Structure formats: C-alpha cells, structure tokens
Amino acid sequence: GQNIDQPTEMTATEGAIVQINCTYQTSGFNGLFWYQQHAGEAPTFLSYNVLDGLEEKGRFSSFLSRSKGYSYLLLKELQMKDSASYLCAVSGYYGGATNKLIFGTGTLLAVQP
C-alpha cells in the first residue's frame, strides 16, 4: 500500500523554527516532494529528496530517511507569509504501475506574530 501521514495542524511564532514531519509506506520508493499551498491556489514546489540526508534551500530544508520511511520539512526564520498548507508527496511503484505520485493530507501551519 501507500500511506502518508503528517500532522493536521501546527502553530508557530514569527521568527521561530518549525519542523513538519511526514511518514510514509510505499512499494519501490522513487522520491519524496514537499509542496506549499496557500488557500485557493495551486501547490508550489519546495523540495525533492531521493537520497538520505538533508537538502537545504534558503530558509527551507528537507530531510529524508528511506530506511525509516520518514521525512521532515524545516522552516527557519518564520514569516507571516509562511502560513499555508504543507504537502508531503511520495512517488513509488505501486501494483505494477510506475511512479504513482501520492499526496498526504497536508499540514496547515499558522504563523502568529
């Protein structure tokens, strides 16, 4: 099967650091994505991990452990505009079909002053 779990909601303070976790189960893992989505808009790409370790891109970092089926997105120096949903998505081989890309339900992050 292919299950992706992430917290439903999180709250953090402007200027702080927040970590959003994602755990997954998939057949034939082929990459993990993080996307940001503001209400009513399409998701925008944040990061992609296919090998274990940390990928850093400005204020955003994403970590992957394939053996644990675990990833996190780290947001530093939080700004009010970071208030959005953060979606974890996993690409994998499923039932003979290649590269099926499945999203988690998303984590709604509220950044407070």
Place this chain on the structure above:
Amino acid sequence: DGGITQSPKYLFRKEGQNVTLSCEQNLNHDAMYWYRQDPGQGLRLIYYSQIVNDFQKGDIAEGYSVSREKKESFPLTVTSAQKNPTAFYLCASRRQGVNSRDTGELFFGEGSRLTVL
C-alpha cells in the same frame, strides 16, 4: 513561457451532465496527473499518464474518464456517475519516462473549480 494551463477556472454544472476539464502543457513533459482536492483536504489522485496513449487509474477514478491522444493534452471528463463532483481539480505534469528514475519536479496548473448546482 512554458507552463501548464487548465481551463475553465470556474465551472458550474447541473446534475446529470458530463463536463470536460482541459489541461495543456508545453513543457514537453511525459507524465501528466489529475488530482481532486476537497476543502481542508489533501490531493487525491484520479488518473495519471506516463506516455501518450496510456493512462492508469489513481485512487478515486470512479466516475471520471481521461484520454491522452497527444503529449501536450490530458483532458478529464467528470461524468454523471461521479456522485459528488464539486471540488477543486488540479492538473500536473513532470518530466518522466516509463522506466526513468529521473522524476523531476511536478508542475501544477492553476486549477479548475467545479460546482454542481
């Protein structure tokens, strides 16, 4: 500019009517996807296609149909068999061959919001 275009942005449909949502990309991407998003929910996969003239069912394909006659186009038809079609529909594409492990970033269109009256 290269990108992925969905139309219409807003659509109203009467019960019992079929409706087709358009998705066109000029990114030369092999793979295309259709997702549905309900309020406060994540994205659920309806159908996807990795190559022209081939497509696979996602997790919620019932009541939907697709075609992939051209690389650039992947239209989604919401049929009258779909019992609860009111939702936000997102089309996406990425550079992906059938046997390639180079997955590439997933590019989204702006979405189509369908409301059944």
